[in-house]
């Protein structure tokens with residue numbers, strides 16, 4: 341009974357949703373609302389965060405002009421031990437959209453070619469597996485590429501669909517899974533999909549630190565552990581969380 345109700349709501353929401361807060365069925369399905377969504381009469385639709393960052397169709401204000409771009413709520417700073425990191429410049433509640441992850445969308449074949457090229461040039465490589473494509477932030481990417489790993493993170497990476505964008509493209513958003521204070525470092529669990537990524541000594545300092553950056557339980561880690569600052573090339577290929585049921589407290593789904 342509950343499932344049927346959700347589907348009906350989602351259909352309605354696709355046309356002209358009346359929710360557009362965290363109970364919005366599109367949020368529950370990780371879909372951005374269409375530009376035409378006229379919900380939330382006072383503040384406008386709250387489920388168009390990618391558009392605010394210039395991703396997808398640009399948001400228009402009521403008078404038809406381009407809306408102001410979203411002001412960043414993060415800044416890059418030195419961490420002392422982990423290189424640069426990304427920090428919150430204001431408080432955020434659990435469930436908040438923090439920042440999208442951007443880079444070049446490439447196929448698996450192109451990713452393999454690039455890995456060879458980066459290896460030849462000894463370039464550190466940073467790629468997120470979005471499920472449909474690989475998002476390569478090695479050369480071009482936004483501030484999200486400075487998010488360090490933690491074994492007890494305050495962010496999760498989620499896959500989203502954008503309205504009027506190809507169905508086979510996933511966009512990635514970093515969402516807060518804890519309340520975050522101004523000045524906190526933003527982190528997520530890298531959960532590396534390659535064995536050869538898992539040999540960097542972890543300095544997250546969490547109570548549950550595994551000792552290695554991004555280590556999954558089933559990954560072999562019998563290689564030489566790289567200290568931070570090592571001249572050896574690092575390959576970061578990260579799996580994005582797929583579990584939609586992963587609980588983010590503020591959301592009702």
Ligand SMILES: C[S@@+](CC[C@H](N)C(=O)[O-])C[C@H]1O[C@@H](n2cnc3c(N)ncnc32)[C@H](O)[C@@H]1O
Nearest residue numbers: 422423424485486487488489541542543544574
């Ligand atoms: C995607 S980059 C993050 C930004 C990076 N700190 C920088 O300055 O460019 C990933 C690299 O950051 C470092 N790093 C991230 N999380 C770390 C952690 N928990 N402990 C130690 N080093 C970490 C590692 O050198 C890793 O190769």
